[in-house]
Amino acid sequence: MSSDLTSTAADGAPHVYGSSDAPDELNAALTGGEVPVAVYGLGKMGLPLATVYAEVTGNVTGVDVDPGVVRRVNRGGSHVTGEPGLDDAVGEAVAAGALTATGDGEAAAEAARLHVIIVPTLIDEGNEPDLSVVTEVAGTIAAGLEPGDMVVAESTLPPRTCRDTLLPLLESEGGVPREEFGLAFCPERTSSGRALEDIRGAYPKIVGGVDDESGRLAELIYGNVNSNDVIRVSDATTAEAVKVFEGVYRDVNIGLANELGRHAGELDVDVTEAIEAANTQPFCEIHRPGAGVGGHCIPYYPHFLIQEFDVDSRLMETARDVNEAMPAYTANAALDGLLNEGVDPADASVLVLGLTYRPGVDELRATPALPIVEELSSAGTDVDAVDPVTDDGEPFERAGAAVRDLDDVGDGTYDAVVLVTDQPAFESLDVPALGPEDRDLVVVDGRQALTELRGRDGVAYRGVGVNV
Incomplete structure (x- = not known):
């Protein structure tokens, strides 16, 4: 954003919150570029x-603290990989003058009438929600807040954050009376690898305001952004x-699948086969067991309830415990397999396939691959790790791992292979050929992606949820 941003801040821009304009007029102002928008993050x-x-x-300023990101966006480029269509969409928006970027959040806030927050909300070492980045952005917005402004939070937040934290902060630091700005x-509701599709309308958009006017405006705004339905709920909370x-449901469901998967040996069945058959009944939708749960969403969101509210949350806590134990379970499957083959783990070489938390997405946050590597290394194994993503x-x-290129892996010999993330590039890898000549290669399949190796000569197969 140019340095003259402050001098042109919102001159002539219509009020959004509390406007007397009819919905059609507000829609026209929004889509006609009359409402300056700032997206923070x-x-x-x-x-x-x-x-x-x-x-x-046609009138957006993106705000980011990383100067490299700002420079790249202003050149029409995207630093985000693995998002189909994003590079072209950014280039077209910048070329059209519809999108610029800046590191000056306060200047952007002074110019904007619609403020959109989408920065990370994580947890600290004690599993308490960490709202520091969100509140810092809210403070930046408050510095430029004007009567008639509308603030929208898209960052995932613990319930009651808008009501109890963001609203008082904006009011106290912004100097604008509560009745003169909106918050929703x-x-x-976006997944990596399909962000543009999801934002544009793959799913209904959920909106809720801290008051009726905020909810009404949020519904109007996202009626333009999202081609799907807009579901306005009672309030922001x-x-x-x-x-x-949504995140808790997935975590608990995965925890159930993982617990069922650990019954495979005792039941003497392939649990994944049983789950697939059970899911043909319309009231059953069990997820698949796996080596662990990662990413910036599912491992964190349960703590937004568990830690924030004085309510018994045994089910959510148990699911978290089960899912957090899966990396160690997976690593121990490899260590036990080595011992069964007469190999001391301290003398063994293990290859870990897949380091990102999910296929095709360059994201390591809470990836189960890291504790798996730590567990194997602590047992004394030599660990090689590979991920082309x-x-x-x-x-x-x-x-403790040596990170290798996929092209170099075929030249090695390993006592065990642990598949953590089933990257498509691994499909061409001849896994059995990686093993020693004088004994079976231990294969731990953390994603049921190597089931064709069950019963294969030279392979001691162990799958999470798969009985052999």
Whole structure:
């Protein structure tokens, strides 16, 4: 954003909150570029969101603390990988003058009349929700807040954050009377690898305001952004709960699948086969067991309820415990397999396939591969790790692994192979050929992606949830 941003801040821009304009007039102002929009956070979800807002409004400033991100966006480029269509969409929006980027959040806030927050909300070492980035952004917005402004939070938040934290902060630091600005929670419902599709309308958009006017405006705004339905719920707290509940459902369901998967040996059945058959009944939708749960969403969101509210949450806590134990379970399957083959783990070489938390997405946050590497390394094994999707091998090197290129793996010989993330590039890898000549190669299949190796000569197959 140019340095003259402050001098042109919102001159002539219409009020959004509390406007007397009819809905058609507000829609026309929004889509006609009369309402300056600031999107705070240009990360994996923020840049796609800013781009879609730019397509709709033609007047978006993206704010990010990383100067490299700002420079790249202003050159019409995207730093986010693995998002189909994003590079072209950013380039077109910048070329059209619909999207610019800046590191000056306060200047952007002074110019904007619609403020959209989409920055990470994580947990600290004690599993308490960490709202520091969100509140910092809210403070930046408050510095430029004017009567008639509308603030939208898309970052996933613990329920009651808008009501109890963001609203008082904006009011106290912004100097604008409470009745003269709006605040709504409109959670992103977006998956990596399909961000533009999701934002544009793959799913209904949930919106909820801290008051009726905020809810009404959020519904109007996202009626332009999202081609699917817009579901307006009672208030911002309900909308916050919707997003957290989605993540909790998946975590608990995966925890159930993982617990069932650990019964495979005792039941003497292939649990994944049983799950697939059970899911043909319309009231059953059990997820698949696996080596662990990662990413920036599912491992964190249950704590937004467990830690924040004085309510018995045994089911959510148990699911978290089960899922957090799966990396050690997976690593121990490899160690036990080595012992069964007469190999001391301290003398063994193990290859870990897949380091990102899911296929095709360069994201290491809460990846189960890291504790698996740590567990294997602590047992004394020599660990090689490979993943063609990410260039960030430093965490795994610190954990004791040697990070290899996929092209070099075929030249090695290993006592065990552990598949953590089933990257498509691994489909061409001849896994049995990686084993020693004088004994079976231990294969631990953490994603049921190597089931064709069951019963294969030279392979001692162990699958998570798969009985052999």
